[in-house]
Amino acid sequence: LAVFDAPPRKKARAEDEDDAEDVREEAVWVAAEISRLLREETLDSGAPIRPSDIAILVRNKSHGATYTDELTRLGVPVVSPTASDIAQDPLLYDMLNLLKSVDNPWRDLSLSEFLLSPLGGFDLEELSEVRSSAASSVALYDAFLTVSEDENHPLRTKCTDVISWLDEMRRLADVQPADRFLRLLYQDNRVAHLSDKPVLLYLYEQARIY
Numbered sequence: 001l002a003v004f005d006a007p008p009r010k011k012a013r014a015e016d017e018d019d020a021e022d023v024r025e026e027a028v029w030v031a032a033e034i035s036r037l038l039r040e041e042t043l044d045s046g047a048p049i050r051p052s053d054i055a056i057l058v059r060n061k062s063h064g065a066t067y068t069d070e071l072t073r074l075g076v077p078v079v080s081p082t083a084s085d086i087a088q089d090p091l092l093y094d095m096l097n098l099l100k101s102v103d104n105p106w107r108d109l110s111l112s113e114f115l116l117s118p119l120g121g122f123d124l125e126e127l128s129e130v131r132s133s134a135a136s137s138v139a140l141y142d143a144f145l146t147v148s149e150d151e152n153h154p155l156r157t158k159c160t161d162v163i164s165w166l167d168e169m170r171r172l173a174d175v176q177p178a179d180r181f182l183r184l185l186y187q188d189n190r191v192a193h194l195s196d197k198p199v200l201l202y203l204y205e206q207a208r209i210y
Helices: 020-040 061-073 090-103 108-116 124-131 140-148 156-175 178-187 198-209
Strands: none
Touching: 020 061, 090 108, 090 156, 090 198, 108 124, 108 140, 124 140, 140 156, 156 178, 178 198
């Protein structure tokens, strides 16, 4: 844990005074320092410092927007309840469906929604073709298993890849704490290009707290 010293103030003020100019001044200094840490410093382990390794505590939620503005201006990814409505971001639902599918791929709804998302890589025609390859009474995941065993099916390789990926993610989830699992997941090719998105950073921070 590293704690910043307070930045120098241009003018004195009472401890309980809520001065917007002082908040802005402090936010500019803190954002610049965070930007420097991300560029130049490392963790004790030697790994680069990531935005998700840093948290800012403010006395007043209204100050959060000021910090968000300054961090965004410097190109630093930031997650803040005042910055975006996480609950309305489609990526949140895609990630939740992905995680539900890792936990239990026999849930048809979450599996199909994950597969039809950009994270899943299937289109509706392909998913319908897989679904029709097995009896309607069985789960969608069972249809994937059926296709993976059919050497002549045009989607065999794609289905096999999804099955193998879900198996590997489930193996990791069984032996890792939630936050560590998410860090590994965010390094996977399926998700890595989104790892700095606010939703993913938010999920990771929630996992750390939990």
